[in-house]
Amino acid sequence: MNTGSHTPLLAMRGIVKSFGGAQALRGVDFDLESGEIHALLGENGAGKSTLMNVLSGVIAPDQGEIRVDGAAVRFTDPRAAQAAGVATIFQELDLVPSLDVTANLFLGRELTRAGVLDGGAMRRAARARLDEIGFDVDVDQPVGELSVGRRQIVAIAKALTYASRILVMDEPTAALTAAEVQRLFHVMREIARRGVGIVYISHRLEEVPRVADRVTILRDGRIAGTAPPTAPQSDLVALLVGRPLAELYPRRSGAFDRRVLHLERAAYRPRRPKAGWRAPREVSLEVRAGEVVGLAGIMGAGRTELLSALYGAGGPGAWSGRVEVGERPARLTSIPEARRAGVAFVSDDRRGAGLMLRDSVERNLVASVLRRVSPFFLMSQVRQARLARQAIKAFDVRPPRPELAVGALSGGNQQKVALAKEVLGEPRLLLLDEPTRGVDVGAKGEIYARIRELAAEGVGILVASSEMPELIGLCDRIVVLRGGRTVAEFPAGAAEDDILAVAESSQEDSDE
Amino acid sequence: MNDAATLLKSAPARSTPRRRLDFFAIAVRFQSVIGLILVAIGGVIFSPRRHGSILFLAPDNIANIVRAISETGIIAVGMTFVIITAGIDLSVGALLSLCSVLTATIMTTWGWGLVPTLLFVMICGALFGCAQGAISTRFRLEAFIVTLAGLQVARGLALVISNNQYINISYGNGPGLAPPIFSVLGDRLFDNTVPVATLVFLVVAIVAIFVLNFTRFGRYVFAVGGNERAARLSGVPVTLVKISVYAITGLVSAIAGIVHAGQFNFGSANDGTGYELTAIAAVVIGGTSLFGGAGSMIGTIAGAIMLGALANILQLNNINAALQLLATGAIIVVAAVLQSLVRRREGLGR
Numbered sequence: 001m002n003t004g005s006h007t008p009l010l011a012m013r014g015i016v017k018s019f020g021g022a023q024a025l026r027g028v029d030f031d032l033e034s035g036e037i038h039a040l041l042g043e044n045g046a047g048k049s050t051l052m053n054v055l056s057g058v059i060a061p062d063q064g065e066i067r068v069d070g071a072a073v074r075f076t077d078p079r080a081a082q083a084a085g086v087a088t089i090f091q092e093l094d095l096v097p098s099l100d101v102t103a104n105l106f107l108g109r110e111l112t113r114a115g116v117l118d119g120g121a122m123r124r125a126a127r128a129r130l131d132e133i134g135f136d137v138d139v140d141q142p143v144g145e146l147s148v149g150r151r152q153i154v155a156i157a158k159a160l161t162y163a164s165r166i167l168v169m170d171e172p173t174a175a176l177t178a179a180e181v182q183r184l185f186h187v188m189r190e191i192a193r194r195g196v197g198i199v200y201i202s203h204r205l206e207e208v209p210r211v212a213d214r215v216t217i218l219r220d221g222r223i224a225g226t227a228p229p230t231a232p233q234s235d236l237v238a239l240l241v242g243r244p245l246a247e248l249y250p251r252r253s254g255a256f257d258r259r260v261l262h263l264e265r266a267a268y269r270p271r272r273p274k275a276g277w278r279a280p281r282e283v284s285l286e287v288r289a290g291e292v293v294g295l296a297g298i299m300g301a302g303r304t305e306l307l308s309a310l311y312g313a314g315g316p317g318a319w320s321g322r323v324e325v326g327e328r329p330a331r332l333t334s335i336p337e338a339r340r341a342g343v344a345f346v347s348d349d350r351r352g353a354g355l356m357l358r359d360s361v362e363r364n365l366v367a368s369v370l371r372r373v374s375p376f377f378l379m380s381q382v383r384q385a386r387l388a389r390q391a392i393k394a395f396d397v398r399p400p401r402p403e404l405a406v407g408a409l410s411g412g413n414q415q416k417v418a419l420a421k422e423v424l425g426e427p428r429l430l431l432l433d434e435p436t437r438g439v440d441v442g443a444k445g446e447i448y449a450r451i452r453e454l455a456a457e458g459v460g461i462l463v464a465s466s467e468m469p470e471l472i473g474l475c476d477r478i479v480v481l482r483g484g485r486t487v488a489e490f491p492a493g494a495a496e497d498d499i500l501a502v503a504e505s506s507q508e509d510s511d512e
Numbered sequence: 513m514n515d516a517a518t519l520l521k522s523a524p525a526r527s528t529p530r531r532r533l534d535f536f537a538i539a540v541r542f543q544s545v546i547g548l549i550l551v552a553i554g555g556v557i558f559s560p561r562r563h564g565s566i567l568f569l570a571p572d573n574i575a576n577i578v579r580a581i582s583e584t585g586i587i588a589v590g591m592t593f594v595i596i597t598a599g600i601d602l603s604v605g606a607l608l609s610l611c612s613v614l615t616a617t618i619m620t621t622w623g624w625g626l627v628p629t630l631l632f633v634m635i636c637g638a639l640f641g642c643a644q645g646a647i648s649t650r651f652r653l654e655a656f657i658v659t660l661a662g663l664q665v666a667r668g669l670a671l672v673i674s675n676n677q678y679i680n681i682s683y684g685n686g687p688g689l690a691p692p693i694f695s696v697l698g699d700r701l702f703d704n705t706v707p708v709a710t711l712v713f714l715v716v717a718i719v720a721i722f723v724l725n726f727t728r729f730g731r732y733v734f735a736v737g738g739n740e741r742a743a744r745l746s747g748v749p750v751t752l753v754k755i756s757v758y759a760i761t762g763l764v765s766a767i768a769g770i771v772h773a774g775q776f777n778f779g780s781a782n783d784g785t786g787y788e789l790t791a792i793a794a795v796v797i798g799g800t801s802l803f804g805g806a807g808s809m810i811g812t813i814a815g816a817i818m819l820g821a822l823a824n825i826l827q828l829n830n831i832n833a834a835l836q837l838l839a840t841g842a843i844i845v846v847a848a849v850l851q852s853l854v855r856r857r858e859g860l861g862r
Contacts, residue, residue, distance in 0.1 A: 077744075078747055082747055088745075090745060094742040094745035095742050096735045096805065098737075098805035099731075099735060099738055103735075107731070107748065108746035108748050110728045115727065117726050
């Protein structure tokens with residue numbers, strides 16, 4: 001677009017980065033003008049975060065160059081990038097939970113007087129800064145006691161303290177309420193008006209026309225296209241996914257059997273409520289054998305909490321209302337109980353909670369069915385190997401080597417192992433939390449196909465996802481969760497906007 | 513901004529409900545101070561009496577308590593920094609012994625003056641800590657392993673230098689004699705009431721309270737322990753901070769070693785055994801989390817004094833050393849449980 005004598009504020013050229021064998025970025029060009037809000041879209045695993053980590057000095061690119069105001073720069077660490085006026089709000093918030101809001105806002109650039117921290121000045125400045133962007137947060141409160149949404153606000157305020165030229169925002173709205181998003185967009189336009197260039201990373205298409213001046217779409221580590229924000233959503237979706245949606249998502253079967261899960265006004269009351277853990281409060285839904293039901297809702301709506309509570313992993317507590325698994329009442333207050341009832345769960349945090357990364361594929365696969373491979377308490381290597389071979393074949397884990405450490409596999413193949421591991425237990429109800437997080441588009445298609453096959457074999461599946469196109473493409477029905485309550489249900493093929501409208505409406509009612 | 517605008521903008525902030533005072537959390541935050549008070553009360557109640565006066569409160573006895581804890585107290589102060597970064601330093605006791613040997617050797621056989629000797633020993637201690645920190649950060653090794661090795665190395669060096677003999681310090685002017693002023697470390701000042709070793713502890717403690725709470729470095733120590741990634745992304749020089757806290761434990765171990773040599777008039781390669789555990793116990797009782805990110809220097813100091821007072825009461829009542837260990841163990845568990853309860857209530861616990 002810009003040719004000749006014009007130099008953009010930021011020009012990234014031919015950025016290449018690979019991790020181990022996997023190429024995260026395959027030669028990306030990206031421009032940013034001063035005063036521009038440039039949206040960067042892409043599915044999970046498309047390379048958005050890697051690209052921005054390169055820009056903010058967290059990782060060094062293998063190839064390519066970065067120019068700010070036409071001058072080549074090389075950021076070796078976050079500090080160097082910040083010194084050049086590049087500020088980043090990371091998805092995993094760069095906040096220290098044990099320090100208070102003021103200390104976090106000034107971390108790395110504390111105000112001092114004669115070498116001594118000037119607490120009073122920092123508190124006043126923190127107060128003023130938060131007032132300036134119109135957010136009301138107690139500056140003396142430890143960040144760990146704040147809700148996720150409020151932490152996000154603190155992180156934004158923090159980045160603004162040193163964003164003199166370029167501000168990178170990695171999915172800043174994921175945890176915000178509709179009103180907070182509105183306020184944030186207002187603040188962003190205000191900052192842009194002062195000449196700061198903003199890179200706005202998101203996978204929420206509907207936000208783009210509201211805030212961006214230009215949209216660039218990243219797919220599989222390459223630029224898939226650049227568009228004005230007014231481009232029709234279907235065009236953007238096609239660029240995002242790289243093929244017509246029908247090809248990515250397998251056909252639905254439409255023939256359902258008996259109910260495997262039936263919840264009616266079900267609530268889970270933990271004996272010790274945890275801050276930030278949104279307990280299911282009033283959930284009514286059913287999942288039939290052969291059916292894939294989607295669980296939609298914004299961050300903090302309680303999707304993960306509902307799934308883990310159904311798996312008996314909600315901590316000590318009790319269910320109330322009607323909770324039936326396989327048409328029989330189930331207690332579901334401990335993991336062994338849930339497993340005996342035929343419930344299996346694949347966590348969204350496969351690296352933290354789902355897999356033993358240093359252990360082999362084979363040992364991971366049989367971890368949840370040890371009883372089947374250990375007659376008389378002795379591990380049968382033969383049965384273990386046989387079972388693992390079958391699972392690797394059925395789920396097409398690549399490379400098909402059972403002895404390999406799971407941590408050495410790509411994200412997609414790790415996810416296949418996590419899924420296969422639970423399926424070996426032959427559940428009647430499978431709970432999936434973000435089954436394609438951090439998975440590239442190719443592996444996504446395979447995982448969707450496998451989920452459909454399992455459904456066809458008579459398993460009932462409940463999928464929670466923050467990616468609306470995924471739910472719409474994959475599920476037979478979508479249940480919307482808000483503040484721990486089921487608030488609406490949509491049939492297959494509902495419009496994304498309609499679902500989001502329900503999911504995001506009047507968040508306030510969800511706060512106690 | 514004029515005043516009216518300021519008022520308007522800060523109005524909603526004022527309307528935020530202040531957090532309720534959480535007495536339980538506050539009590540746990542100062543648990544070691546409360547523990548110290550309880551132990552002191554217990555000391556008064558259970559103290560043997562002589563001619564109607566309470567032995568526990570006798571000036572001599574108090575001086576004994578604070579003198580006995582001065583060396584481990586000095587070390588515990590340094591250990592607090594390390595533990596707040598979620599690290600640990602096991603080498604401190606051995607390093608104390610190495611530094612006591614060095615001090616004695618330098619003054620008696622090398623014939624250096626007082627100031628050069630003390631500076632040299634302190635630099636050695638700090639460098640030893642630096643080396644441990646550098647190895648641990650450079651090769652991404654657990655501090656536990658590196659300082660466990662450091663413990664062996666320091667003890668080994670002390671044995672080699674001392675030839676496994678006590679290096680006795682005699683005072684006077686001339687070759688082979690230490691400057692007489694050095695023996696002041698074993699004395700008491702102010703009408704024979706305040707032990708000099710305790711004064712050293714006091715100075716170290718005050719400096720540490722200041723550094724931890726009122727300097728940028730102190731803030732970084734909390735940040736590194738609270739969320740290392742966040743600290744790095746915020747531009748905190750994480751590696752430098754980590755190396756520095758081990759330099760601090762090295763330095764305080766050296767100071768404690770010098771105090772040790774001055775108090776007992778010898779350097780020995782076999783002293784200081786188990787001091788690292790006493791120091792860690794004082795830090796934990798003082799409310800510092802082994803997970804890092806939270807802690808209190810005043811808590812550590814109170815914790816160290818409390819352990820000393822407890823041992824003293826048991827000694828006054830002729831209760832044997834085995835029971836002292838049991839009591840210490842029980843207190844550590846209680847302190848840790850209380851903190852775990854608070855963490856869980858705040859939703860930060862695991």
